[in-house]
Amino acid sequence: MMMSRCDAEEDPSQTKKRKLCPSSGLPEEMVLSCLARVSRSEQASLSLVSKRHRSLLTTPELYKFRTLLGCTENLIHLCLHIPPDPNPRWFTLSLKPLDRRLVPVRSYFYQPLDAASMVAHGCGIYVMGGRIGGRASSSVMFLDCRFHTWSTLPSMGVPRYSAASGVVDGKIYILGGWADIVV
Structure with missing residues (x-):
């Protein structure tokens, strides 16, 4: 937690070492401390404020601040196909009773393939195989x-779609599914 006294003098050598956040002129550490207190469900809106805020919202430093402050939240991640959009999209759903709404996850460059296999393990979700065209x-x-x-x-050894996947003893297994038939 960062606290300062109004009457305390700062060491000038420390002032020069701080990285300032260009959009606000505040030290980056202070901006991260403020952003860490914002609910994850509100971060999508906050990411629209500036490119700098958007990039800070995806840094490991923000997650560290949230962990230190006890501000981490459990979220359910959903991958939904909502017609007429042909591409599935990711959303989060908060487990807080008063904040049950779907919040889109900013997927910068990747959308899951049709008939992909997915499994949650550790701090993330693995998306394997699927169909392209x-x-x-x-x-x-x-x-x-x-x-x-x-x-x-690294890619799987065998291309496949509609496969089953799971975690056993900390290892991810993918079974069955369909592969292209070579004629």
Whole structure:
């Protein structure tokens, strides 16, 4: 927690080392401390304020502040296909009784493939396989639920869609499904 006394003198060498947040002129640490107190369900709106706020909302530093302050929240992540949009989209749902609404997750570059297999493990969700233009995929993507960021992982050995997946003894298994038939 950051506190200062009005009558205390600051060491000038410390002042120069602080990174200032360009949009507000405040030290970045202070901005992160304020953002950490904002509910995750409100962060989507807050990300529209500026590019700087949007980038700060996805930093590991913000998650560290939220953890230190006891401001982390349990959320349910949902992947929904809502017609007429052909692409499925990610949403979060808060477990707080007075805040039950779907909040879109900003998916910067990745949307799950049709018929992909998904499993939650650790701090995120693994999305494996699926169909692209009717053809099976071997892609594996990871959604980090703390920061709502996607990363590409090594592909599966076999392209497949509509497969079952699960976690056993800390390992992810994907079984069955369909592969392209080579004629």
